[in-house]
Amino acid sequence: MVQIVRKASLPSPADLPEPLAQLAAQALATSLREPRPAGFPLLFTKQWQLIEPAVAFLHEHAIQRAHTADTLRTYTEILYDWFDTLEQNDIPWHKADAVDLVAYRNRMMSQPSPHTGRAYRTTTINHRVRGVLRFYAWAVRAHWLSESALADKTRDFAVSRRYSPIRTRYAADTERSIFVLRQYEPLPRPLVSGQARELLAYLAPPYDLMARWQLYTGLRISELLRLGVDDINGRPTPLTAHHTIEITRKGRKPGYVIAPASLLDETDGYISGLRFAWLKRARRRGRAAHHPALFVNARGAPVSKNAYQRAVSRAGLACGFKATTHLLRATFACMLLARLEYLASEGAKVNPLLVVKILLGHEHIETTDRYLRAVAVDACVLKDVLDTLLAGSAEP
Structure with missing residues (x-):
């Protein structure tokens, strides 16, 4: 099962035996350009191998793009659930395709959440699916993958959309994806x-x-x-x-x-x-x-x-x-x-x-x-x- 381990702070040299104290002092003196803070999430496989692309994705969004702690937690939960699903089905992450993502989506549609015991909301399912697609698009851009079926924009995944008065080039590609469920768009209702x-x-x-x-x-x-x-x-x-x-x-x-x-x-x-x-x-x-x-x-x-x-x-x-x-x-x-x-x-x-x-x-x-x-x-x-x-x- 995939594990999330939070990065701990480096120990004080005074708290370690002499052979390790020198190494601890060197580590504290090392200057890093983009250090990960204590509490940063690290994802490991069941064999305790670091899932490097997932950690690199979180690092870029949290450290380089300076997203909030809530956004980092959300991305971590999405990647944890996706990689855990892949591991349980013995699917290498770089070989996952549209069939695997559809099966992942359908599982959430048919089974309750193991954390709450309630059925997944459509917004939650779409949010996780979009997060997976976002990760694979990033993996191709960052050269972790040369190509991926989940990041291939040349494939015909487009479906017709309901009319929107705003036509813009900023509309996300995943919004037109067959992976995303149709849902009623809740409009904000102001207080009187x-x-x-x-x-x-x-x-x-x-x-x-x-x-x-x-x-x-x-x-x-x-x-x-x-x-x-x-x-x-x-x-x-x-x-x-x-x-x-x-x-x-x-x-x-x-x-x-x-x-x-x-x-x-x-x-x-x-x-x-x-x-x-x-x-x-x-x-x-x-x-x-x-x-x-x-x-x-x-x-x-x-x-x-x-x-x-x-x-x-x-x-x-x-x-x-x-x-x-x-x-x-x-x-x-x-x-x-x-x-x-x-x-x-x-x-x-x-x-x-x-x-x-x-x-x-x-x-x-x-x-x-x-x-x-x-x-x-x-x-x-x-x-x-x-x-x-x-x-x-x-x-x-």
């Missing part, structure tokens, strides 16, 4: 103004302020958690209703969001009030509390992704509707897009999709188009969105 007010009122600090940031700026949760105090305190103070805040986007790309002055004033009050008090109490109790994170919890530690997601989910359940952190971002996108579409219909020279694409940090315009369709198909939501925006920014 009453739901947003109720949710914000139920959330406790600092989660209520974090939710406001997502609602007013459309930040991803990873981008929100990377905000530091210096990002807010270091801003210029022009006499305008909005301020540009420089942020680090997904994939470590530079970007920015436009935050209303009222949100920044509320954030300043949080920094000088609750955040200061929580950190002071943490230091008094002997905890380390000198980190630059903007959002900290009542113990003085940086807010974790899971804690924030749980807080939003529980608040939504208590209020009687489903709420997620991504839904807050989707609400911002739909509200902004609806407002821009209204202005464009009134004669304003603005490209609504392009503006929202930039502010959300989307790489492809078709991703932003999903929000336009979400607004278009729900007249009640559109009316509520427009009423909220046209009434001014006094309400959340």
Whole structure:
């Protein structure tokens, strides 16, 4: 069975016998151009042979392309499951073909997940299949393979697609693959103004302020958690209703969001009030509390992704509707897009999709188009969105 072993940190020479201490000292003194951090996943076969192409794939995406830890974990899980399936069926990875991938997909369709005991969702199956195809395409580009049936774009794997209003050259080849199951595309459904007010009122600090940031700026949760105090305190103070805040986007790309002055004033009050008090109490109790994170919890530690997601989910359940952190971002996108579409219909020279694409940090315009369709198909939501925006920014 394929094994995942997390890379450990090098031992201290003082903790080793003399013959090994010198080697440990040399290892610590060795300078590496792209070192893998402790905890980096290494995949081994059942004979404890390193699966080098899989590790090289993870290394490129995690170290060179600087993908997030969540992305690295997802790629690791996909490769682990694929190589484990190949090993159980005695199939060399470089000889896998379309028949093997179809059998892998069909197994997930017919058998429950060994981890959850539930049937695989169509999105999960497609996600894993796309991950395998992405790996083999990379293996050919990186010269781990001279060719592969799973990376051969000359074969006729294309099938007809449903109509999309956005035609773009960026559409992935795997989206047209026979390996990918047809599925209903879930459109984001934004919160209406009453739901947003109720949710914000139920959330406790600092989660209520974090939710406001997502609602007013459309930040991803990873981008929100990377905000530091210096990002807010270091801003210029022009006499305008909005301020540009420089942020680090997904994939470590530079970007920015436009935050209303009222949100920044509320954030300043949080920094000088609750955040200061929580950190002071943490230091008094002997905890380390000198980190630059903007959002900290009542113990003085940086807010974790899971804690924030749980807080939003529980608040939504208590209020009687489903709420997620991504839904807050989707609400911002739909509200902004609806407002821009209204202005464009009134004669304003603005490209609504392009503006929202930039502010959300989307790489492809078709991703932003999903929000336009979400607004278009729900007249009640559109009316509520427009009423909220046209009434001014006094309400959340």
